[in-house]
Amino acid sequence: MKPLNRLPDRFNYAEVYLTLDCNLGCGYCINKESGVEKREELTSQQWAEALNKIDFGDVAITLGGGEPTLHPGFFDLVDRLDNIDLLTNLQFDVDEFIDRVDPQKFSTSDIPFFHPIRASYHPSQMDKDDTLSRVKKLRDNGFNVGLFGVMHPHQINDNMEMSFLSQREGIPFYTKDFLGRIGTQMFGYFKYPEGVDGNPKDAECRTRELLIAPDGDIHRCHRDLYHNENPIGNVTQDFKLEGGGLDKFRPCNNYGNCNPCDVKAKTNKYLNNVECQVEIK
Ligand code: SF4
Numbered sequence: 224m225k226p227l228n229r230l231p232d233r234f235n236y237a238e239v240y241l242t243l244d245c246n247l248g249c250g251y252c253i254n255k256e257s258g259v260e261k262r263e264e265l266t267s268q269q270w271a272e273a274l275n276k277i278d279f280g281d282v283a284i285t286l287g288g289g290e291p292t293l294h295p296g297f298f299d300l301v302d303r304l305d306n307i308d309l310l311t312n313l314q315f316d317v318d319e320f321i322d323r324v325d326p327q328k329f330s331t332s333d334i335p336f337f338h339p340i341r342a343s344y345h346p347s348q349m350d351k352d353d354t355l356s357r358v359k360k361l362r363d364n365g366f367n368v369g370l371f372g373v374m375h376p377h378q379i380n381d382n383m384e385m386s387f388l389s390q391r392e393g394i395p396f397y398t399k400d401f402l403g404r405i406g407t408q409m410f411g412y413f414k415y416p417e418g419v420d421g422n423p424k425d426a427e428c429r430t431r432e433l434l435i436a437p438d439g440d441i442h443r444c445h446r447d448l449y450h451n452e453n454p455i456g457n458v459t460q461d462f463k464l465e466g467g468g469l470d471k472f473r474p475c476n477n478y479g480n481c482n483p484c485d486v487k488a489k490t491n492k493y494l495n496n497v498e499c500q501v502e503i504k
């Protein structure tokens with residue numbers, strides 16, 4: 224039997240974008256801001272076959288999107304995978320989810336405040352009480368869910384209110400920095416501020432994330448994935464992760480138009496250093 228394709232040790236994240244479709248229409252949407260293009264979608268069987276050929280080590284397979292639960296084979300795929308995380312807006316049938324998904328499928332960690340199901344709260348689209356009751360129902364049925372609100376300047380009051388209500392219900396609620404431009408002002412903290420200055424430059428770049436688009440294309444960053452450009456390979460075909468396309472620095476002439484998520488500064492998971500998902504020279 225062929226050995227498993229091993230995720231390089233440098234990698235700390237793997238996300239599968241099952242679909243870029245979404246059932247909400249938020250005013251500020253990182254996907255829309257990033258110029259997302261509609262993509263073909265692999266079936267659950269194609270995903271399962273491809274992903275089960277990869278040795279992810281202790282890195283969870285994060286199912287994301289768009290809204291990943293909209294993928295027609297979502298439940299079938301969850302059945303066929305282990306050690307998964309889920310990024311969701313919670314707009315699915317919670318009873319069906321509880322009925323069809325085994326909580327043991329999700330990753331676990333010793334890291335405090337870890338939640339394999341990370342639910343986003345979008346104040347303009349989601350009712351607070353309804354959101355809390357969805358999280359409570361999932362929690363009471365064995366799922367570890369954290370709720371996250373983005374600190375967009377127009378959402379600060381809603382997030383503060385949600386923080387209060389969540390605390391009252393014993394639900395973990397966190398805020399995340401808003402990353403992006405409003406008018407001429409760029410919001411966020413960046414390891415590479417020149418990556419978001421809007422002036423394209425030449426650079427060499429490599430990633431610590433495995434990012435796979437709905438059609439199976441593997442991209443080195445969110446900018447390329449959302450623009451459907453420069454795939455390194457496709458997860459359904461022969462490709463080499465360790466020592467291969469994603470493990471080396473590659474030339475890029477879009478340094479300056481990076482997606483803010485890729486070049487932001489963030490604390491590492493041990494909370495003792497500042498990291499960034501890409502390295503740029
Ligand atoms: S839930 Fe997320 S992907 Fe969907 S519209 Fe809102 S911000 Fe965009």
Ligand code: SF4
Nearest residue numbers: 428444475477478481
């Ligand atoms: S420099 Fe920016 S746009 Fe280019 S590959 Fe790196 S993160 Fe992507």
